[in-house]
Amino acid sequence: GAGVSQSPSNKVTEKGKDVELRCDPISGHTALYWYRQSLGQGLEFLIYFQGNSAPDKSGLPSDRFSAERTGGSVSTLTIQRTQQEDSAVYLCASSFFNYDTEAFFGQGTRLTVV
Amino acid sequence: QQQVKQSPQSLIVQKGGISIINCAYENTAFDYFPWYQQFPGKGPALLIAIRPDVSEKKEGRFTISFNKSAKQFSLHIMDSQPGDSATYFCAASIEGVGGGADGLTFGKGTHLIIQP
Numbered sequence: 001g002a003g004v005s006q007s008p009s010n011k012v013t014e015k016g017k018d019v020e021l022r023c024d025p026i027s028g029h030t031a032l033y034w035y036r037q038s039l040g041q042g043l044e045f046l047i048y049f050q051g052n053s054a055p056d057k058s059g060l061p062s063d064r065f066s067a068e069r070t071g072g073s074v075s076t077l078t079i080q081r082t083q084q085e086d087s088a089v090y091l092c093a094s095s096f097f098n099y100d101t102e103a104f105f106g107q108g109t110r111l112t113v114v
Numbered sequence: 115q116q117q118v119k120q121s122p123q124s125l126i127v128q129k130g131g132i133s134i135i136n137c138a139y140e141n142t143a144f145d146y147f148p149w150y151q152q153f154p155g156k157g158p159a160l161l162i163a164i165r166p167d168v169s170e171k172k173e174g175r176f177t178i179s180f181n182k183s184a185k186q187f188s189l190h191i192m193d194s195q196p197g198d199s200a201t202y203f204c205a206a207s208i209e210g211v212g213g214g215a216d217g218l219t220f221g222k223g224t225h226l227i228i229q230p
Contacts, residue, residue, distance in 0.1 A: 033217055033218075035220075040222075041222060041223075042203060042220040042221055042222040042223050043203065043205075043218070043220040044220075045219065046217075047217075048217050059217060093157070102160045103160070103218065104159075104160075105157030107155070107156055107157050
């Protein structure tokens with residue numbers, strides 16, 4: 001596609017439910033990143049994929065969070081047993097392999113846990 | 115521990131003025147420093163980036179100044195326009211194992227308003 005696509009754009013879920021957020025990166029981009037943006041806060045790094053492997057999972061805030069990437073393309077971020085503090089905008093970005101190439105961001109998924 | 119500190123949190127500048135946003139970092143291993151611009155409801159978009167082997171980079175009205183010894187870098191927007199009103203994030207990263215990029219560490223952002 002022309003850009004990084006994220007779905008859904010908005011998600012309202014009840015506390016305790018599981019949610020899945022999807023990211024479709026730019027074709028050919030081998031690196032894929034997930035960030036979380038809370039109101040009034042910066043972007044918090046969650047996880048990074050190089051191809052299908054995730055060399056850095058250090059940013060995942062708890063074991064309720066997991067992510068996978070298949071076929072070196074689409075990635076899903078899963079949050080189990082959602083809590084109100086999980087409410088945020090979840091942003092996905094992708095880039096080519098080299099470290100100083102531009103990371104392109106999607107528009108994000110706004111998650112609200114009620 | 116916040117590794118990239120950004121200031122100010124918010125900034126109001128008159129049209130035609132110079133907007134200046136500052137960032138300081140702690141980790142001397144950082145070697146890539148981009149600035150991102152974010153409009154409401156949109157994802158951040160790369161504005162300009164610098165590596166520590168240069169002290170300044172200019173692209174149009176946007177300039178990054180970099181001071182390696184002080185571990186500081188700043189964004190200057192010359193002739194600021196109402197269309198520049200957005201949230202600006204500084205960031206830093208380290209070249210990862212095998213040459214791939216680790217995640218960017220972002221500052222908390224500056225909400226810039228350019229008054230007409």
